[in-house]
Amino acid sequence: MINSANDRFERGLALLRTISGTQHPAVLDSLADIAPDLARYTVEFGYGDILSRPGLSLPLRQLATVAALAALGNAAPQLRFHIDGALNVGWTREEIVETLIHVCVYAGFPASLNALTVARQAFEARPDAAAAPATTPRPDGDRYARGEATLAAVDGHAGEQVLASLRDIAPDLGRYIIEFSFGDIYSRPGLDLKSREIATVAMCTALGTVTPQLKVHIHGLLNVGGTETEVVEVITQMAGYAGFPAALNAIAAAREVFADRRADQEDVS
Amino acid sequence: MINSANDRFERGLALLRTISGTQHPAVLDSLADIAPDLARYTVEFGYGDILSRPGLSLPLRQLATVAALAALGNAAPQLRFHIDGALNVGWTREEIVETLIHVCVYAGFPASLNALTVARQAFEARPDAAAAPATTPRPDGDRYARGEATLAAVDGHAGEQVLASLRDIAPDLGRYIIEFSFGDIYSRPGLDLKSREIATVAMCTALGTVTPQLKVHIHGLLNVGGTETEVVEVITQMAGYAGFPAALNAIAAAREVFADRRADQEDVS
Amino acid sequence: MINSANDRFERGLALLRTISGTQHPAVLDSLADIAPDLARYTVEFGYGDILSRPGLSLPLRQLATVAALAALGNAAPQLRFHIDGALNVGWTREEIVETLIHVCVYAGFPASLNALTVARQAFEARPDAAAAPATTPRPDGDRYARGEATLAAVDGHAGEQVLASLRDIAPDLGRYIIEFSFGDIYSRPGLDLKSREIATVAMCTALGTVTPQLKVHIHGLLNVGGTETEVVEVITQMAGYAGFPAALNAIAAAREVFADRRADQEDVS
Numbered sequence: 001m002i003n004s005a006n007d008r009f010e011r012g013l014a015l016l017r018t019i020s021g022t023q024h025p026a027v028l029d030s031l032a033d034i035a036p037d038l039a040r041y042t043v044e045f046g047y048g049d050i051l052s053r054p055g056l057s058l059p060l061r062q063l064a065t066v067a068a069l070a071a072l073g074n075a076a077p078q079l080r081f082h083i084d085g086a087l088n089v090g091w092t093r094e095e096i097v098e099t100l101i102h103v104c105v106y107a108g109f110p111a112s113l114n115a116l117t118v119a120r121q122a123f124e125a126r127p128d129a130a131a132a133p134a135t136t137p138r139p140d141g142d143r144y145a146r147g148e149a150t151l152a153a154v155d156g157h158a159g160e161q162v163l164a165s166l167r168d169i170a171p172d173l174g175r176y177i178i179e180f181s182f183g184d185i186y187s188r189p190g191l192d193l194k195s196r197e198i199a200t201v202a203m204c205t206a207l208g209t210v211t212p213q214l215k216v217h218i219h220g221l222l223n224v225g226g227t228e229t230e231v232v233e234v235i236t237q238m239a240g241y242a243g244f245p246a247a248l249n250a251i252a253a254a255r256e257v258f259a260d261r262r263a264d265q266e267d268v269s
Numbered sequence: 270m271i272n273s274a275n276d277r278f279e280r281g282l283a284l285l286r287t288i289s290g291t292q293h294p295a296v297l298d299s300l301a302d303i304a305p306d307l308a309r310y311t312v313e314f315g316y317g318d319i320l321s322r323p324g325l326s327l328p329l330r331q332l333a334t335v336a337a338l339a340a341l342g343n344a345a346p347q348l349r350f351h352i353d354g355a356l357n358v359g360w361t362r363e364e365i366v367e368t369l370i371h372v373c374v375y376a377g378f379p380a381s382l383n384a385l386t387v388a389r390q391a392f393e394a395r396p397d398a399a400a401a402p403a404t405t406p407r408p409d410g411d412r413y414a415r416g417e418a419t420l421a422a423v424d425g426h427a428g429e430q431v432l433a434s435l436r437d438i439a440p441d442l443g444r445y446i447i448e449f450s451f452g453d454i455y456s457r458p459g460l461d462l463k464s465r466e467i468a469t470v471a472m473c474t475a476l477g478t479v480t481p482q483l484k485v486h487i488h489g490l491l492n493v494g495g496t497e498t499e500v501v502e503v504i505t506q507m508a509g510y511a512g513f514p515a516a517l518n519a520i521a522a523a524r525e526v527f528a529d530r531r532a533d534q535e536d537v538s
Numbered sequence: 539m540i541n542s543a544n545d546r547f548e549r550g551l552a553l554l555r556t557i558s559g560t561q562h563p564a565v566l567d568s569l570a571d572i573a574p575d576l577a578r579y580t581v582e583f584g585y586g587d588i589l590s591r592p593g594l595s596l597p598l599r600q601l602a603t604v605a606a607l608a609a610l611g612n613a614a615p616q617l618r619f620h621i622d623g624a625l626n627v628g629w630t631r632e633e634i635v636e637t638l639i640h641v642c643v644y645a646g647f648p649a650s651l652n653a654l655t656v657a658r659q660a661f662e663a664r665p666d667a668a669a670a671p672a673t674t675p676r677p678d679g680d681r682y683a684r685g686e687a688t689l690a691a692v693d694g695h696a697g698e699q700v701l702a703s704l705r706d707i708a709p710d711l712g713r714y715i716i717e718f719s720f721g722d723i724y725s726r727p728g729l730d731l732k733s734r735e736i737a738t739v740a741m742c743t744a745l746g747t748v749t750p751q752l753k754v755h756i757h758g759l760l761n762v763g764g765t766e767t768e769v770v771e772v773i774t775q776m777a778g779y780a781g782f783p784a785a786l787n788a789i790a791a792a793r794e795v796f797a798d799r800r801a802d803q804e805d806v807s
Binding site (some may be wrong): 340341342343366369370373374375376377378379380381382383385386388389392407431434435437438439441442445446449450453454457473476478479481482 | 543565569571572573575576579580583584587588591607610611612613615616745746747770773774776777778779780781782783784785786787789790792793796
């Protein structure tokens with residue numbers, strides 16, 4: 001990448017146009033009266049530096065942003081913008097709803113519900129997102145067995161350890177993780193496991209309060225086909241949405257996970 | 270509990286009707302156009318699994334939810350719903366206001382003030398909550414002495430250690446904890462200490478940023494008559510309002526507290 | 539300070555009048571119908587105890603509050619009030635905008651953007667804040683070199699260590715910290731480094747999720763001319779805006795930083 005100031009701005013503006021779906025993105029004008037320099041930084045740094053980076057696809061970047069802003073729960077205007085952006089880079093209305101349902105596992109039902117209120121506004125303004133939702137048929141079979149299988153695919157041994165550690169004190173919380181989080185939510189067909197784990201790493205990074213689970217899901221993302229580069233990219237991207245400290249602390253968690261996995265591989269070989 | 274899907278839904282719907290005070294709770298319809306499955310999960314998991322659990326009374330569950338949503342400060346629609354719910358399961362307007370005043374100790378004055386704005390809207394819509402507030406008479410006597418006594422009742426030695434640790438660096442912060450947090454707020458007559466500690470454990474779990482204080486107040490809840498089961502229940506309930514990671518990390522704190530108390534009892538015996 | 543109840547209230551009310559710029563601050567009336575005691579605590583504790591303390595100037599106290607509320611992102615009414623208050627105690631519109639731009643480094647662009655929306659409302663209501671903003675000319679020279687120099691002034695060796703630790707895993711994140719955080723933002727002329735570090739310590743305390751960075755910037759505040767007393771004061775003040783646990787945990791971080799600096803001085807001498 002060429003990094004002169006003009007190149008950064010031009011590259012950022014081109015990407016901002018793609019994501020916003022308009023030639024004249026509102027962020028530029030909306031700050032002109034109060035903080036025009038911040039508009040420039042948004043374009044140069046946010047879009048020209050960060051979102052233009054290789055290593056993570058633009059659709060997955062938008063999904064990460066939508067999930068993180070939904071989990072934080074305090075940035076409705078930006079969530080609205082990035083839900084539109086997610087539609088503009090190829091996600092369907094159904095996949096966005098699926099992502100916002102996934103949010104409830106990591107940030108609670110209120111975060112999910114309030115993000116869906118924002119999504120409804122975004123969808124209603126777009127004829128291309130107006131389709132009526134289908135109820136996913138209640139899946140056949142045992143929720144616990146289905147959850148166990150999905151948990152094993154995502155978390156491997158780490159999930160088992162969490163459940164074992166709950167057995168003496170809150171075994172039902174462990175059961176809910178299997179039945180609800182993995183049996184009901186993660187097993188839904190509307191979003192693949194890699195997308196779910198991108199969203200989860202983004203949320204855990206942005207929240208900044210859940211380091212143990214962030215590590216579990218960095219493992220999880222790598223287990224379901226994500227790369228170390230994608231882990232670093234989704235975390236780096238969160239610098240723009242939750243601040244640099246959130247990104248720095250998540251990178252420290254990623255360093256530990258990467259080292260653990262290398263040590264495990266050496267043990268095997 | 271029987272756990273077939275239909276039983277979970279029916280049990281959840283019955284409880285949702287009790288809490289919402291209506292036969293046709295709005296959450297079902299409000300998601301029909303965008304995420305009907307999330308409405309189903311809310312009933313089955315949130316109400317049928319979690320809030321239906323034994324081990325913590327329904328009024329204390331509602332109090333925990335109100336306190337946690339007020340402390341998070343980013344879920345006004347749900348806070349409004351659960352303030353109504355708290356009135357519906359037996360709390361008075363005065364007790365809810367008292368809980369929201371208590372919130373300022375753990376999440377700051379803005380969280381308290383904004384939650385009271387939501388409470389005002391809830392109260393104004395209900396004739397049964399329209400009574401004018403009384404000012405609590407300013408208590409007689411020394412704030413510091415009153416605060417010390419209440420702190421000792423709640424925290425025992427843990428409170429003393431916090432104050433001792435502040436003496437070299439911020440002694441006035443320690444003084445404010447005694448005078449304001451415990452002398453002014455905890456000593457108010459409008460809410461008993463057990464209810465205050467249920468609210469406090471719920472807030473500290475949901476915030477996810479205050480593990481040392483969460484441990485102090487798990488001790489506190491047990492000191493003022495709460496049970497280990499109630500601790501586990503209020504933490505487990507937060508999975509639905511702040512996400513599973515928040516609940517898991519608080520359970521880890523509870524495990525340490527429970528073990529410490531058992532070790533102390535063995536030392537004594 | 540004299541601490542009888544009446545003195546605390548009178549002292550607090552006088553300061554609240556100064557900050558609010560009115561003889562009849564709205565907070566008193568706005569709580570009369572629902573929680574009059576909380577209005578009294580706000581005056582007695584918030585203004586009479588905390589904001590009246592010596593050791594940190596009133597303008598820096600207001601700047602800390604504005605930054606913290608902007609970073610939390612969930613207290614728009616109070617942010618509006620304290621932006622007005624910052625104008626009332628001497629800050630210019632341009633300095634407040636500069637502070638809110640600074641926020642994006644620690645809490646992300648959405649927090650900055652939403653706080654600027656609140657600031658716009660505050661400015662539009664006041665003729666004395668109606669001036670049109672100037673774009674700061676893009677500075678000459680190399681962003682990286684400028685950022686390195688500013689980082690060295692603020693963080694000394696701590697900044698270098700952060701960058702070194704990123705080299706193996708996310709070197710570009712380190713580059714952005716130099717180019718963007720320090721080269722673009724910290725190097726802007728509209729706010730001095732001490733004010734930036736007061737704002738940063740306030741934000742990191744209130745967020746409660748970023749202890750490593752809180753320590754770096756307690757060092758930073760001391761490096762650019764702040765005193766240990768000012769560190770303790772800005773942290774103590776956050777008890778009122780983010781709760782006592784946030785303040786207590788930040789004091790624990792400050793204790794470590796103060797001890798490290800004393801140990802380093804002894805090594806040198």
